[in-house]
Amino acid sequence: MxxxxxxxxxxxxxxxxxxxxxxxxxxxxxxxxxxxxxxxxxxxxxxxxTPINITDYIHSPLSPGLKWCSSNPFLDSYDRKTVFYMEHIWYKWSETQLQSVYDILTKVALSRNTTDGYITHMAYPEKTHLPCPNKYGLVRYGKSLGTGKVLCGIATVPPSAKCIIYSLGSNNNFEFEQAIIEQTSCQVHTYDCTSSPPKVPIKGLTFHNVCMGEQTNLQQHIFPYSVRKEKLYNNETVIFKRFSQIVQENNHDHVHVLKMDIEGAEYGVFADIFNSSKGINLPFQISFESHWWYHDFYHAILHQHMFNQLWKKGYRFLYHELNPGDASCVEWTLMRVFC
Missing domain, CATH: 1.10.287 (Helix Hairpins)
Structure with a gap:
């Protein structure tokens, strides 16, 4: 050749x-x-x-009765066409959610270890999260996974916007609050009825020896750590306040971020928040750790209803991260896109 x-x-x-x-x-x-x-x-x-402006038009069947949340300052830099594109993907996923949950729970029932990683699949299609368009992207405030939280665009909020952050649960560690105050213009209100304020006052932080939500007996039955259970629920001086009451007492028209790490009590807080009276604005961004300990019937039910409500209330997933010490605990960050 x-x-x-x-x-x-x-x-x-x-x-x-x-x-x-x-x-x-x-x-x-x-x-x-x-x-x-x-x-x-x-x-x-x-x-x-339609006779209305396109900026007020965008709706989603996943959040009935709501429209594009123009009051959310974190959405100013979003390309709405991109969000529309994602909504189609999420809606297609939602149509097969029951089958997905059934398959996942079948695997969980057969093995104690298969909970790892599957929890996120029950909440949203994890490879299609809402992007954070801010030039800084997602930022962790607080150095460690255990105390830090990942947020989107907080540093860009100007002082004139009066950024407000509610931090639920401190366990006497204020690494998150300290990072927020040092790197942003936000004011932080920490709520924890089980711990004490910082030994050295932190400028920009207001500590409330109060827990958010309604005090019930449910958590003491499903919380697996008996020592902390005694501390939480056998104390007659513990004070609980509802989200709507706290917002009104603080005279806050809005809450930019709600952060939670409260060892399973997040379900009660969400139940309270979503049942708030009309006229109370829900947080623009939420960052929290969810807990679903292995083979727990209570948490499985609460988990599904909580995330279904988050979808309906207009929240979309920005980020998640499995707790390296216990993958049944997951860190989440969500943005309110429709309100």
Whole structure:
């Protein structure tokens, strides 16, 4: 075979490999992109026919009765078309959620260790989280996973916006609060009826020896750590206040961030917040740790209802991270997109 023929053959082989690669790996991407672009076109075309402004139009079937949360300052830098694109993916996922939950719980029932990682699959399609468009991206406030929380765009809020953060649960560790105050213009209110204020006062931090939510007996039955249980529930001086009451007492029109790490009591807090009276604005961003200890019937039910309510109330997932010490505990960050 001559040199020219070998060269032609080599070029042919390379073209074949190139064509195969394009067809195999890029065609599905183009098809999906075209598919969702078509959906966007339909929705935007429908929006153009309405008498209201497009900036007030965007709705989602996942959050009935709500619209684009224009009052949320963290959404100012969002590309709404991108959010629309994500909504289509999330809606498609929601249609098969029951089957997914059934399959996951079947695996959990057969093995104590399969809870790891599957919890997130029951809450949202984890590879399709809402992006944080801020140029700084997601930022952890507080050095460690145990005390720090990941938030989006907090540092960009100007002092004139009067940024307010409610931090539930401290366990006498104020690393998160200290980081927020040092790196942002936000004022922090920490609520914890089981611990003490910082030994050295922190400027910008107000400590309340109060727990948020309604005091009930449910948590003492499902909380697995008996020592802390005694501390939490056998103290007659413990004070609980509802979210709506706290907001009104503080004279706060809005809460930019609600942070929680309260060892399973987050379910009661969410139940209280979502049952707040009309006129009370829900937090723009929420960062919390959820707890679902292995083979726990109570937490399985609470877990599903909590996340279903978060979807309905307009919250979308920015971030999650499994607790390295116990993967049944998960750190979450959510943004309120519809309100």
């Amino acid at each position: 001559t040199y020219t023929k070998k060269k032609i053959l080599l070029v042919g082989v390379l073209l074949g490999i190139y064509t195969y690669t394009i067809v195999t790996y890029f065609t599905p991407w183009f098809a999906e992109k075209t598919y969702w672009t078509a959906f966007d076109y339909i929705h935007f075309k429908e929006a153009s026919r």
